[in-house]
Amino acid sequence: MPIDLLASRPRSFAVPAHARPRVVAFRDAGAHCASCGVRGLCIAHDLDAETVRELDALFGTHARVAKREVLYRAGWPFSALYAIRVGTFKTLTLAEDGREQITGYHMTGDVLGFDGLSEERHSCEAVALEDSEVCALPFEKLDELARAKPALRRNLFRLLSSDVSRGQDMMLLLGSMRSEERLASFLLNLARRFQRRGYSASEFALRMTREEIASYLGLTLETVSRLFSRLQSEGLIQVQGRAIKVLDVAALKRMVGLSG
Amino acid sequence: MPIDLLASRPRSFAVPAHARPRVVAFRDAGAHCASCGVRGLCIAHDLDAETVRELDALFGTHARVAKREVLYRAGWPFSALYAIRVGTFKTLTLAEDGREQITGYHMTGDVLGFDGLSEERHSCEAVALEDSEVCALPFEKLDELARAKPALRRNLFRLLSSDVSRGQDMMLLLGSMRSEERLASFLLNLARRFQRRGYSASEFALRMTREEIASYLGLTLETVSRLFSRLQSEGLIQVQGRAIKVLDVAALKRMVGLSG
DNA sequence: CGACTAGTTGAGGCCAGTCAATGTTGGTGG
DNA sequence: CCACCAACATTGACTGGCCTCAACTAGTCG
Numbered sequence: 001m002p003i004d005l006l007a008s009r010p011r012s013f014a015v016p017a018h019a020r021p022r023v024v025a026f027r028d029a030g031a032h033c034a035s036c037g038v039r040g041l042c043i044a045h046d047l048d049a050e051t052v053r054e055l056d057a058l059f060g061t062h063a064r065v066a067k068r069e070v071l072y073r074a075g076w077p078f079s080a081l082y083a084i085r086v087g088t089f090k091t092l093t094l095a096e097d098g099r100e101q102i103t104g105y106h107m108t109g110d111v112l113g114f115d116g117l118s119e120e121r122h123s124c125e126a127v128a129l130e131d132s133e134v135c136a137l138p139f140e141k142l143d144e145l146a147r148a149k150p151a152l153r154r155n156l157f158r159l160l161s162s163d164v165s166r167g168q169d170m171m172l173l174l175g176s177m178r179s180e181e182r183l184a185s186f187l188l189n190l191a192r193r194f195q196r197r198g199y200s201a202s203e204f205a206l207r208m209t210r211e212e213i214a215s216y217l218g219l220t221l222e223t224v225s226r227l228f229s230r231l232q233s234e235g236l237i238q239v240q241g242r243a244i245k246v247l248d249v250a251a252l253k254r255m256v257g258l259s260g
Numbered sequence: 261m262p263i264d265l266l267a268s269r270p271r272s273f274a275v276p277a278h279a280r281p282r283v284v285a286f287r288d289a290g291a292h293c294a295s296c297g298v299r300g301l302c303i304a305h306d307l308d309a310e311t312v313r314e315l316d317a318l319f320g321t322h323a324r325v326a327k328r329e330v331l332y333r334a335g336w337p338f339s340a341l342y343a344i345r346v347g348t349f350k351t352l353t354l355a356e357d358g359r360e361q362i363t364g365y366h367m368t369g370d371v372l373g374f375d376g377l378s379e380e381r382h383s384c385e386a387v388a389l390e391d392s393e394v395c396a397l398p399f400e401k402l403d404e405l406a407r408a409k410p411a412l413r414r415n416l417f418r419l420l421s422s423d424v425s426r427g428q429d430m431m432l433l434l435g436s437m438r439s440e441e442r443l444a445s446f447l448l449n450l451a452r453r454f455q456r457r458g459y460s461a462s463e464f465a466l467r468m469t470r471e472e473i474a475s476y477l478g479l480t481l482e483t484v485s486r487l488f489s490r491l492q493s494e495g496l497i498q499v500q501g502r503a504i505k506v507l508d509v510a511a512l513k514r515m516v517g518l519s520g
Numbered sequence: 521c522g523a524c525t526a527g528t529t530g531a532g533g534c535c536a537g538t539c540a541a542t543g544t545t546g547g548t549g550g
Numbered sequence: 551c552c553a554c555c556a557a558c559a560t561t562g563a564c565t566g567g568c569c570t571c572a573a574c575t576a577g578t579c580g
Contacts, residue, residue: 093428093429093431093432095432095436095517096517097517099432099436099517100436101428101431101432101435101436103427103428103431103432114420114421114424115421115424115425115428116421117417117418117420117421117424118417118418118419118421118422118424118425119425123425123428124428143410143413143417147407147410147413150403150407153403153407157377157378157403157420158377158378159378160374160377160417160420160421160424161374161375161376161377161378161420162378163424163427164374164375164377164378164420164423164424164427165375165378165379165383166427167363167423167424167426167427167428167430167431168351168353168361168363168375168383168384168427169353170427170431171353171361171363171427171430171431171434172353172355172359172361172363174431174434174435174478175361175434175475175476175477175478176355176359176360176361176475176478178535178536179535179536209557209558209559210558210559210560211558211559215435215436216435217435218434218435218436219536219537220536220537220538221558221559222536222537222538222539222559222560222561223535223536223537225559225560225561226536226560226561228559228560229560229561241544241545241558241559257355257356257357257359258356438567438568439567439568469525469526469527470526470527470528471526471527479568479569480568480569480570481526481527482527482528482529482568482569482570482571483567483568483569485527485528485529486528486529486568488527488528489528489529501526501527501576501577521580522579522580523578523579523580524577524578524579524580525576525577525578525579526575526576526577526578527574527575527576527577528573528574528575528576529572529573529574529575530571530572530573530574531570531571531572532569532570532571533568533569533570533571534566534567534568534569534570535566535567535568535569536565536566536567536568537564537565537566537567538563538564538565538566539562539563539564539565540561540562540563540564541560541561541562541563542559542560542561542562543558543559543560543561544557544558544559544560545556545557545558545559546555546556546557546558547554547555547556547557548553548554548555548556549552549553549554549555550551550552550553550554
């Protein structure tokens with residue numbers, strides 16, 4: 001039964017019924033920061049036990065978001081950040097004429113929603129790429145807690161700032177790299193993030209379609225498909241649908257101008 | 261006589277002498293937030309008199325940065341944010357192979373430096389496009405003050421978040437717009453920002469070269485030059501070197517898919 | 521005045537987009 | 551469980567928008 005994720009979402013804001021997120025909110029006695037596997041990556045990184053306990057206390061709810069379902073849309077009032085507990089999300093911006101640009105892929109431990117902070121409403125849209133689970137962090141309460149906890153405040157600033165840096169990296173990619181370099185850069189980025197989460201850096205499954213990769217990289221799906229084929233024929237990777245095996249990291253790095 | 265902008269910059273960090281900023285730091289009794297013309301845009305936006313006074317107190321120095329001089333470089337330790345009092349800056353990221361991508365143009369009232377927050381060192385470089393003047397805001401002190409002042413904290417988060425949103429807008433531009441749309445979008449953005457600062461939205465002087473515009477928009481300088489000529493021949497703008505007159509805003513807006 | 525930087529314009533080539541046909545995969549319902 | 555359908559993916563042929571290379575002009579500063 002679909003319910004609102006956060007009680008604090010103003011009901012006065014008109015959201016078409018069909019656009020409402022079909023996310024399932026629940027309180028899970030076992031789902032706490034303290035026991036969370038991704039704590040080291042997330043907002044609770046490096047906090048003392050007491051702060052973690054207080055963080056736990058302010059989680060409104062945890063929530064499951066099924067594949068293809070929307071966590072928030074552009075225009076929705078901002079009230080919370082979302083820490084990904086399990087799963088993958090894409091974020092995207094929409095132009096007025098309907099064109100869309102995927103601006104990020106987010107996995108376990110990442111925190112979503114900072115785009116909404118400045119205007120009090122979200123400026124982009126977050127969609128689950130697979131069945132996922134998030135922790136909702138009501139921002140008002142988080143801010144209040146951060147006031148007393150320098151380490152938490154620092155984490156918040158860090159997360160925000162790394163979103164800024166990520167944006168700059170993407171501008172570099174979109175503004176000055178050629179298609180092959182873009183895809184290589186994308187694969188290396190994924191590899192690093194999987195590795196940091198304890199998975200293989202050389203063998204992983206993409207969670208997104210060719211078209212979604214293309215949108216993210218400012219290309220077309222055909223170009224992405226051709227590039228996969230080419231990198232495979234050159235022996236740098238092995239591709240089977242969405243299953244990727246990286247065979248020659250060094251060559252990929254050389255491709256994007258990184259030594260090693 | 262060149263001196264360090266901030267006494268708190270660790271001397272242990274090796275910076276080639278030639279790379280040091282030739283910025284002139286000074287304390288100017290007349291230069292206070294309270295009297296600053298751009299207060300409404302800047303970090304002091306909407307703060308009560310007491311907070312503004314305390315903000316003033318923590319400014320280490322004001323500083324003049326001459327045209328072409330560097331405010332900070334990628335790799336330099338982060339210690340402060342910089343509010344632009346007068347002037348214009350560009351920020352840019354450098355790829356390892358030397359390619360550079362301009363990631364933003366910043367004018368009076370904008371706050372620079374958020375890129376450095378996550379790694380404790382700057383990830384991009386800021387260069388003055390004309391003789392400028394900035395207020396240096398030592399971050400440690402700012403953070404401490406923000407702790408007690410919710411409105412200041414809010415402003416900080418807002419500024420950071422709008423940097424995130426700006427990045428997303430640029431990804432949309434670079435990832436899915438064609439050259440003409442990019443330039444139109446750029447001009448409209450400049451016009452809006454000049455207007456917000458009390459200048460004409462229809463007549464202004466560019467502070468950057470064709471090459472810098474091209475870098476920002478992911479194009480070449482020749483393409484930018486041709487586009488200016490084309491827009492002029494179509495009667496949408498009038499160009500004379502860096503002097504721009506916008507003749508048909510509506511047409512420019514239609515070009516980027518905005519109604520109006 | 522000469523050297524240099526910034527900007528304009530033209531000719532031609534190439535990278536990635538477009539259009540189209542076909543193959544493959546995975547979810548759904550009989 | 552399998553058949554079916556739609557979504558996803560691959561590949562080819564062709565096109566075109568932007569890049570590259572190059573020549574030339576205009577303005578600036580020793």
